[in-house]
Amino acid sequence: MKQPDEVRRKALFDSDARLSWVLAALAGLIGAAAFMHTAGYFVTFMTGNTERAVLGYFHDETDVAVAAALLLGSFLSGVVVSSLCRRHFWSGHPHGPTLLTTACLAAASIIDIVMYEITSSTRIEFVPILFVAFGVGALNTSFVKNGEVSIPLSYVTGTLVKMAQGIERHISGGTYADWLDYFLLYAAFALGAFVGGLLSLMVAGWAMLITATVVCLIVTGYTYLHLDIHGPLTDE
Template sequence: MLGHRREEVVLAASLSSLAGFVDAVGFIAVGGYFVSFMSGNTTQAAVAIADGAWHDLLVAGSLIVAFVVGVVGGSLAASVRGIRRRPVVLALVTALLVIAAGAHAASAPVVLCALVVAAAMGAENATFERDGEVSIGLTYMTGTLVKLGQSLARVVRGDRDRAWLRYAVLWSGLAGGAVLGALVYRGLGFASVWVAAGGAALATLVTYARDL
C-alpha cells in the first residue's frame, strides 16, 4: 500500500467500494452469504458442518470455490506478457459482472448468479499484483485494519506516521460501497449488479486511459 502512487491508492479505494457494493447486494440477495468476503463464508461453512446444515455448507462452500476460481483467472490474465495488466483484469471483472446480471435477467437462480459475482471479486484482487503476490487486498479488510492500528500506534508513540490515512481510505471505500449497495438493492434488487458492472467498466477505461 505504501509503495503505491496516490492515483493507485484512489483506484484501490474505488475498487474496494465496488467490492463492498456487490458484497452488500449478494449478502441480501442470497440471505447472509458473501460474494467478496470469504472469511465470513468460511465461518458460515464451519457452523454449517457443526449443525449438519448441508444446504448452507453447499452455498458457502460453492461461493468460496467460485472466488478462488476467479482469483486463478485474474492471476492468469495478469501474467500474460505483452499486455497491460490492470485494464485486462478489470475487463475480466466487468465481463463476469455482466454475465451475472444478464443471467439474472434471464431468470437464472440468484445463487448461481452470485457464484459468478464471487468469481468476479476473486479476479478483482489480481488488479494489484507484484511478483505473483497481492500488494493491496481489495475485498478483505482485516489486514488493512491491523495495519491502520499499527500506524496509529506509531503516531501515539510520537512518530510522524501518516500511513494510517491510506488504510483508512481503503477501509472507508469498502464500507461506503456496502452502504450504497444496500441502498441501491432496495430499488433494483439483484439487478443492482448492472450498476456494479458499469462501475467496473468505468474503472477499466480509466486504467487504460491513464496508463495505471
C-alpha cells in the same frame, strides 16, 4: 533529497492510491449488491464463508455449508484465472482484472434475468452469485508487486489490522502516514458498501446485478484512462 516520510506522505494520494480507493469502493458495492437481494451470500467475506463451510454441518445446515464452500472455490478460481491472465496477457495493466470482473457481472446478470423470467422471483439466486464471487476474486489481483497482491481490495480484516498497527506506530513517534492509507482504503470499501445498500433500496432485485455491471464497466473505463495517463502498473 526527499526523506522517506515525505515520500510516503506523497504516495498516500498518488494516482495508484486513488485507483485503489475506486476499486475498493467497487468491491464494497459488488458485495452489497450480492448480499442485499440474496439469502445472505458473501462474495467479499471469505473468512465468514470458511466458517459457514465448516460450522454449517454442526447446525444441520448442509446447504449453507455447501454454498459457502462453492463461493470459496469460485473466489479462489477468480484469483487463479486472473493471475494467469496477468502473467501472460495483462502484465502491469490495471484494467485487466476489472474487465474480467465486468464480464463476470454481465454473465451473472444474464443468468439472473433468465431465472427471473422462469421463477418471477425478485431474489437473486445462488448461481449468478458464483459468477460474482469469481469476479471479486479477479478484482483483488489489480495490484501486484513481486508476484503477490500488494493491495487486497476486499480483505477488510487485514486492512484494519494494518491500520491499527499504524496507529500504534503513530502514537509511538511515527506520523499519520503510518495508518492513513489503510484508513482511506477501508473507508472507500465501506463507502462502496453504503452506496450499494442505497442502490438496493431503489433498484429491484433482478436489476441489482445489472446496475453493478454498469458501475463496474464505468470503473473499467477509469482504469483504462489511468493506464493512458500514468502508464502500466509495475510488478516489481
